[in-house]
Amino acid sequence: MMWSWISSNEGMIWQETYETAYLGVVSALIGLVISLPLGIVAARWRWVRPPVLTIVNVIYAIPALALFIALIPSLGLTDTNVIVALTAYSLCVITPNVAAGIRAVPPAVRQAATAMGYGPLRRLVTVELPLAIPVIIAGLRVAVVSGISLTSLGQLIGVSSLGFLFIDGLQRSFPTEIWVGLVLVIVLALVCDLVLIGIRRALTPWASRA
């Protein structure tokens, strides 16, 4: 390890860390926004569920690098390219959880809500979605962590992130740079995960602390 390399490149390291966080978090959030209606529809209409869940699984099976490359003709070598690809992956993780979370609402609770005079939309927004929060956030955690990790691959199409440290370190046979990149990716993923756990606790004060 060459500790001096870290201090002399601090600015660049922070910049790449920020890029990584930005790409990972933004794509997970866009994924969440698209997943909510998809998951709701899949939970509500039985016949929609199999096709939606199959399609997101197929998308998830596409290798990340292949997806980046496939998007180059339309989106070029840009941040947008990486964000679109990572959003597609986060979608695959979050949508099934939205559907599962809503379906896991106890039938008695749903029936009681209906019997007290909730319309379907109001019931969804004020009863079913709040109760699905823990499961939805569990999906979001996986999406954010895997998104941050996949961001490195964007470097292969020239989109800057901590992935730069891997490729640069490899080309220069300079392990320090690779180690720094690795540690930062892991720390970043852990921090985001902890933030999401905190958000879940704040949003679900009723849930036991287990």
Added chain:
Amino acid sequence: MVLVGPSGCGKTTSLRMINRLVEPTSGRVLLDGRDVQQGSAARLRRGIGYVIQQTGLFPHRTVEDNIATVPVLDGWSRARARGRARELLDLVGLDAGLAKRYPHQLSGGQQQRVGVARALAADPPVLLMDEPFSAVDPIVRASLQDELLRLQQKLGKTVVLVTHDIEEAIKVGDLVALFRPHGRIAQVDAPEQLLAAPADDYVSGFVGFDRGIRRLSFLGTDGLALDSQPVLPADATVSKAAATGLPWVLVTDGDGRPRGWVPAHRLSAAPGLTPLGEVPTDGFGHTFTAGVDTLRAALDAAVLSPAGEAVAVDGAGRVTGVLGYDQIRAAIQAAAELTADSAGDLAGDIAGGDSG
């Protein structure tokens, strides 16, 4: 009104047609003379309280916000709705300190009370209850049933309750509709009539082999011919007791409370001037309060008494007399003649309208 019957008989379906959780394929359900199919289902439901076995409380809302659900849906301010929730907590016998708890922090019985409070929050004239007490233990169930009777008396709601438990139906119902399988009604009657005059073998079978005994729960113990001859104070002498010639005498203490029964053979073994208080007794089982307890309690007291006679006491626990099987039988026969006259009146009023 209690709907009772075996599982799959359609009692829950019937209940759910009232608030349109199930829509009838034919026929109409009239509520206050109006077809429930007219108008919006959501509006209809806000005017009908609904309590279910699994409580259906919202896990993500505090007790007070659960109770305030319908008022908030009706557009009340949150503060006013919460104020109402506190009133209801008190009404159903729960401590105001539970208001900020979440449902999973309560016991099953407490959750069920919250469920009742929530159903009553908007003061609906009608309350539907689907097996409300089936998931709690027998002791809690009995207290919830008593509570329901108390609330019913206080609030005067129309309650439609579904149960598979005929005991519960007989205890809480003013009217009981007994279902056959496949949604047919076997008999609609006041519970005592159901026990006294079952319409057919199905009804008597469902009501149970001890329906005769259970019917005694509807007969009072006022005006019974109590016998005070065997009752003697502790300071009376053995020879006085023996002089009655009775097989058993009941010894009372200085306050007139029962001490226990003494058999005649034990009296003859003791010296004549011994006070009765010094003779060992065989106890007295339990007492019944004349005019308060039912004939069923009196009969039970007689069965458990060593002398085969029930000890009647007043409100202060003082013995007012004893009651043997002969007097109990006479009381049952007198009651049977009375009810035979009124049998069928109620059934005639209800038949045909199985919706209300």
